Amino acid sequence: MKRFGIIWGLVCLAAMFAGGCNEAQRETVDRWAPTAEQVGQAAGEFAGSETGSTLLGPDVSFWGSLGGLSVAALAAIWQTIRRKEAVTTLSAVTKAVKKAGPGHAEAIKGLVTVDAGGAALIEKAKRA
Numbered sequence: 001m002k003r004f005g006i007i008w009g010l011v012c013l014a015a016m017f018a019g020g021c022n023e024a025q026r027e028t029v030d031r032w033a034p035t036a037e038q039v040g041q042a043a044g045e046f047a048g049s050e051t052g053s054t055l056l057g058p059d060v061s062f063w064g065s066l067g068g069l070s071v072a073a074l075a076a077i078w079q080t081i082r083r084k085e086a087v088t089t090l091s092a093v094t095k096a097v098k099k100a101g102p103g104h105a106e107a108i109k110g111l112v113t114v115d116a117g118g119a120a121l122i123e124k125a126k127r128a
Helices: 002-019 023-048 050-056 058-099 102-111 116-127
Strands: none
């Protein structure tokens, strides 16, 4: 039961950290989330494999597998949440531009700028 409490505490800590970040910090996490997902998946699979169990021992293998897969799951959840936020924001902007009318739409489009982080989110939202 103690292990469950530790894991739950770490999940709550991660949730509080994600909620208290500013946009620049969230963009940093956006850049690292795909890599964290891949590394976590690979570490979890290695630790859970027969080779990993032999090299690491049963306890370390279990916790390594659990930790790696937890990192991969958190990164996937983060990407899903951010993708939904991007789609919602882009939908609102699109509706506002359409309501502005044809004369104002071109002026508004000229004012909209997208930085590199925003462009990456837009591309991810298009692929979703």
